[in-house]
Amino acid sequence: EVQLVESGGGLVQPGGSLRLSCVASGFSLSDHYMDWVRQAPGKGLEWVCRIRNKASGYITDYAASVKDRFTISRDDSANSLYLQMNSLRTEDTAVYYCADITAQVTRWGQGTLVTVSP
Amino acid sequence: DIQMTQSPSSLSASVGDRITITCRASQGIGISLYWYQQKAGKAPKRLIYNAFSLQSGVPSRFSGSGSGTEFTLTISSLQPEDSATYYCLQHNSFPYTFGQGTKLEIK
Numbered sequence: 517e518v519q520l521v522e523s524g525g526g527l528v529q530p531g532g533s534l535r536l537s538c539v540a541s542g543f544s545l546s547d548h549y550m551d552w553v554r555q556a557p558g559k560g561l562e563w564v565c566r567i568r569n570k571a572s573g574y575i576t577d578y579a580a581s582v583k584d585r586f587t588i589s590r591d592d593s594a595n596s597l598y599l600q601m602n603s604l605r606t607e608d609t610a611v612y613y614c615a616d617i618t619a620q621v622t623r624w625g626q627g628t629l630v631t632v633s634p
Numbered sequence: 635d636i637q638m639t640q641s642p643s644s645l646s647a648s649v650g651d652r653i654t655i656t657c658r659a660s661q662g663i664g665i666s667l668y669w670y671q672q673k674a675g676k677a678p679k680r681l682i683y684n685a686f687s688l689q690s691g692v693p694s695r696f697s698g699s700g701s702g703t704e705f706t707l708t709i710s711s712l713q714p715e716d717s718a719t720y721y722c723l724q725h726n727s728f729p730y731t732f733g734q735g736t737k738l739e740i741k
Binding site for chain 1: 672679721728730731732735
């Protein structure tokens with residue numbers, strides 16, 4: 517089955533860190549540009565960051581709200597995408613989705629919930 | 635950053651109705667626009683790419699139009715399963731930005 521599966525969400529205190537993972541199955545991530553998108557409870561969608569593929573130099577881009585706190589990375593040999601989140605704030609509470617937004621055949625994971633609370 | 639202003643924020647319509655949702659970009663984005671449908675507790679599903687191209691498997695009652703700064707999503711004959719929240723997304727430049735969403739209720 518072709519799918520993306522996120523993991524690593526949970527409850528963390530403000531100022532803490534968390535690492536999200538996204539594993540692809542049924543297809544190879546290596547050629548894809550990959551993104552993280554989040555959705556706070558009851559709110560709209562927010563694009564978080566992107567990492568390009570090897571051919572494009574693994575260049576990354578970030579939303580201003582997470583720049584210098586979050587780091588997107590990938591391990592093509594493990595068919596995986598990661599999001600290292602540091603200095604977490606209560607406003608980072610959201611469901612985090614991994615996705616290949618701009619692919620012709622786009623895929624999204626089911627999301628993983630991150631809750632930042634004292 | 636490019637701001638995407640989506641309207642209306644909510645909409646109530648009946649089965650068989652034709653409805654239109656609009657997204658306005660704060661600057662020109664060509665046709666670099668997607669439309670998504672999101673149902674409660676689920677990941678978004680892309681309906682339209684490149685402003686007016688129908689994603690494979692999406693019913694033909696969905697259509698998109700526009701370019702530059704004005705875009706519309708039209709559902710020509712509403713079905714009960716169309717009850718969802720709809721979002722536009724510009725992917726012309728970073729940071730990518732979503733519209734605020736339109737919650738569609740079927741009466």
